[in-house]
Amino acid sequence: xxxxxxxxxxxxxxxxxxxxxxxxxxxxxxxxxxxxxxxxxxxxxxxxxxxxxxxxxxxxxxxxxxxxxxxxxxxxxxxxxxxxxxxxxxxxxxxxxxxxxxx
Amino acid sequence: xxxxxxxxxxxxxxxxxxxxxxxxxxxxxxxxxxxxxxxxxxxxxxxxxxxxxxxxxxxxxxxxxxxxxxxxxxxxxxxxxxxxxxxxxxxxxxxxxxxxxxxxxxxxxxxxxxxx
Amino acid sequence: xxxxxxxxxxxxxxxxxxxxxxxxxxxxxxxxxxxxxxxxxxxxxxxxxxxxxxxxxxxxxxxxxxxxxxxxxxxxxxxxxxxxxxxxxxxxxxxxxxxxxxxxxxxxxxxxxxxxxxxxxxxxxxxxxxxxxxxxxxxxxxxxxxxxxxxxxxxxxxxxxxxxxxxxxxx
Amino acid sequence: xxxxxxxxxxxxxxxxxxxxxxxxxxxxxxxxxxxxxxxxxxxxxxxxxxxxxxxxxxxxxxxxxxxxxxxxxxxxxxxxxxxxxxxxxxxxxxxxxxxxxxxxxxxxxxxxxxxxxxxxxxxxxxxxxxxxxxxxxxxxxxxxxxxxxxxxxxxxxxxxxxxxxxxxxxxxxxxxxxxxxxxxxxxxxxxxxxxxxxxxxxxxxxxxxxxxxxxxxxxxxxxxxxxxxxxxxxxxxxxxxxxxxxxxxxxxxxxxxxxxxxxxxxxxxxxxxxxxxxxxxxxxxxxxxxxxxxxxxxxxxxxxxxxxxxxxxxxxxxxxxxxxxxxxxxxxxxxxxxxxxxxxxxxxxxxxxxxxxxx
Numbered sequence: 001x002x003x004x005x006x007x008x009x010x011x012x013x014x015x016x017x018x019x020x021x022x023x024x025x026x027x028x029x030x031x032x033x034x035x036x037x038x039x040x041x042x043x044x045x046x047x048x049x050x051x052x053x054x055x056x057x058x059x060x061x062x063x064x065x066x067x068x069x070x071x072x073x074x075x076x077x078x079x080x081x082x083x084x085x086x087x088x089x090x091x092x093x094x095x096x097x098x099x100x101x102x103x
Numbered sequence: 104x105x106x107x108x109x110x111x112x113x114x115x116x117x118x119x120x121x122x123x124x125x126x127x128x129x130x131x132x133x134x135x136x137x138x139x140x141x142x143x144x145x146x147x148x149x150x151x152x153x154x155x156x157x158x159x160x161x162x163x164x165x166x167x168x169x170x171x172x173x174x175x176x177x178x179x180x181x182x183x184x185x186x187x188x189x190x191x192x193x194x195x196x197x198x199x200x201x202x203x204x205x206x207x208x209x210x211x212x213x214x215x216x217x218x219x
Numbered sequence: 220x221x222x223x224x225x226x227x228x229x230x231x232x233x234x235x236x237x238x239x240x241x242x243x244x245x246x247x248x249x250x251x252x253x254x255x256x257x258x259x260x261x262x263x264x265x266x267x268x269x270x271x272x273x274x275x276x277x278x279x280x281x282x283x284x285x286x287x288x289x290x291x292x293x294x295x296x297x298x299x300x301x302x303x304x305x306x307x308x309x310x311x312x313x314x315x316x317x318x319x320x321x322x323x324x325x326x327x328x329x330x331x332x333x334x335x336x337x338x339x340x341x342x343x344x345x346x347x348x349x350x351x352x353x354x355x356x357x358x359x360x361x362x363x364x365x366x367x368x369x370x371x372x373x374x375x376x377x378x379x380x381x382x383x384x385x386x387x388x389x390x
Numbered sequence: 391x392x393x394x395x396x397x398x399x400x401x402x403x404x405x406x407x408x409x410x411x412x413x414x415x416x417x418x419x420x421x422x423x424x425x426x427x428x429x430x431x432x433x434x435x436x437x438x439x440x441x442x443x444x445x446x447x448x449x450x451x452x453x454x455x456x457x458x459x460x461x462x463x464x465x466x467x468x469x470x471x472x473x474x475x476x477x478x479x480x481x482x483x484x485x486x487x488x489x490x491x492x493x494x495x496x497x498x499x500x501x502x503x504x505x506x507x508x509x510x511x512x513x514x515x516x517x518x519x520x521x522x523x524x525x526x527x528x529x530x531x532x533x534x535x536x537x538x539x540x541x542x543x544x545x546x547x548x549x550x551x552x553x554x555x556x557x558x559x560x561x562x563x564x565x566x567x568x569x570x571x572x573x574x575x576x577x578x579x580x581x582x583x584x585x586x587x588x589x590x591x592x593x594x595x596x597x598x599x600x601x602x603x604x605x606x607x608x609x610x611x612x613x614x615x616x617x618x619x620x621x622x623x624x625x626x627x628x629x630x631x632x633x634x635x636x637x638x639x640x641x642x643x644x645x646x647x648x649x650x651x652x653x654x655x656x657x658x659x660x661x662x663x664x665x666x667x668x669x670x671x672x673x674x675x676x677x678x679x680x681x682x683x684x685x686x687x688x689x690x691x692x693x694x695x696x697x698x699x700x701x702x703x704x705x706x707x708x709x710x711x712x713x714x715x716x717x718x719x720x721x722x723x724x725x726x727x728x729x730x731x732x733x734x735x736x737x738x739x740x741x742x743x744x745x746x747x748x749x
Contacts, residue, residue: 282530
């Protein structure tokens, strides 16, 4: 049924997704978009887990994928809570305003 | 046939028909634009816009939604394997639910869910 | 062959939408494109025979996590005007990441044929059942720890979001 | 003349398209009829007449054509978009609301399989082994239609209405999901068709084996569709019309359509989960097949399911004109502080009882 898709294709797709996500983290100043880019990177990891699970023929990769989803949920929840807190304090969520820890 | 192919078919057909239906009025309706018609509805008073911020409770509701959404998915997984796991699965899932209920109780205690 | 065609179709959708996520100025549009990316990836999971992964992807990722993003965008009322443009280093970062991506793909292409052969027959048809059995037996402790992690995340996010913060210093 | 030889895949694809078109045409008839019912029923309850004029020449047909006239009117209205709206999403939002509900209604098994020319064709457009999870996922995506509609209109009533409506929908999605789990525990399947087969005799119906699930599901049915008594998102006295305040003409009709399709789909799902689906009580399907043949028995099954669903559609109308509207805090408290703990307790008790009985 799904025997035709070679793992190389999934790998390339995952790499491309990861780099789009990484580029998003680098080039965007909006904290929310940065968080979304991190979600993209997590998703490329998910795709790799699922593809690997297909390749080795057991479901461990899919179990890992569901753990990654849990972690993504936690990351999004805390990240967005911090966005709200930052917005309250600075009235803005651009990354260059966050210099409190800079000497 | 792949069991998910109907999903795609339904999606495609629904998209086409939905697009046609949502542009019916654009074809058949009259077009007489005016400045007042373009305003947002605000009970007749001059437009103030929607630039005000909403309550943080909506965010807290969404957080709780994520918490219990994940729990629901895992509960489905457990329900599907319940017959093979037996008592072992019950103990396991009770611990899982108990931990999440602790979070729920915390939320209640912090009054994060109080509206108005 | 048809499966491969669908794989490419969804790959293109996912990548295009992902590009939109990082390049669009409107955060709600970015969030919606993130949903498109996630759903396209769910379709890829189905093609890879991981039904449950696709379900959890749409249910939790697209249905809950992105809802949270949308809510926060609406709460903070981030219209078009408050969205940051690309940073000054944007072109360099873009070029850098594209080059690195190309390099890695090249490396990966060279490794074709050296990967282990796919073991196809061992995955059964009842995917949900198999994932459940693995999760509740072999991954018992990670599973319980995951619930602990969610608990901590909920507590932390409520503390952070509800706590009245100090007034802003002079900016 | 020689017909081209069809293989299994081609037949199934054609069958899927045909089945979906049939479902679509049927579903398009629901809003006109239901709106007529919704105007005649309160008239009956309040000793008024209700719409009874619009008819076909001499035949008035109890005013049944009133809503047809309304629909035609909506199509021929001018489409007006607020100047400050986000245009793309404004046009897209009704579609994003409609498509998930169509996916939902397509995954309902309307009857047992039929046989045409030797090909076995099931009577659900989409039949998945993870049917219940699929339905939950699809309802989750449906929230975006409401959220986007309010945000794209860029007015304060729309925005507040859509935030309220989407918060309400996600809040009641949890108890909805939890209420199905005892059924999965009892019947051991996520496939809707198999759930129906497992309820072959009346005392095995979901409502008897898990009445609390039915109770939770029933309340969530009303809340998920933003219907009275939970229609706060469009409380006229506070929010004008909620998230679709700025919508008119055909797009408004689309919101209406998706609301009624969602009602119909949930009514069907309720019959499938708790009332044996397309099976007639006390009459086994095998008996029907031996009497009527496979295809006719399947049609009887479809009629049975539609009859059961019609009851719940009537319940929607009945409740709307009987109960007063909830307050928003009452609504949220009901969902989070009553239905959620009840749903969890229901699951735990069901699991314990099943384990004790099995041991």
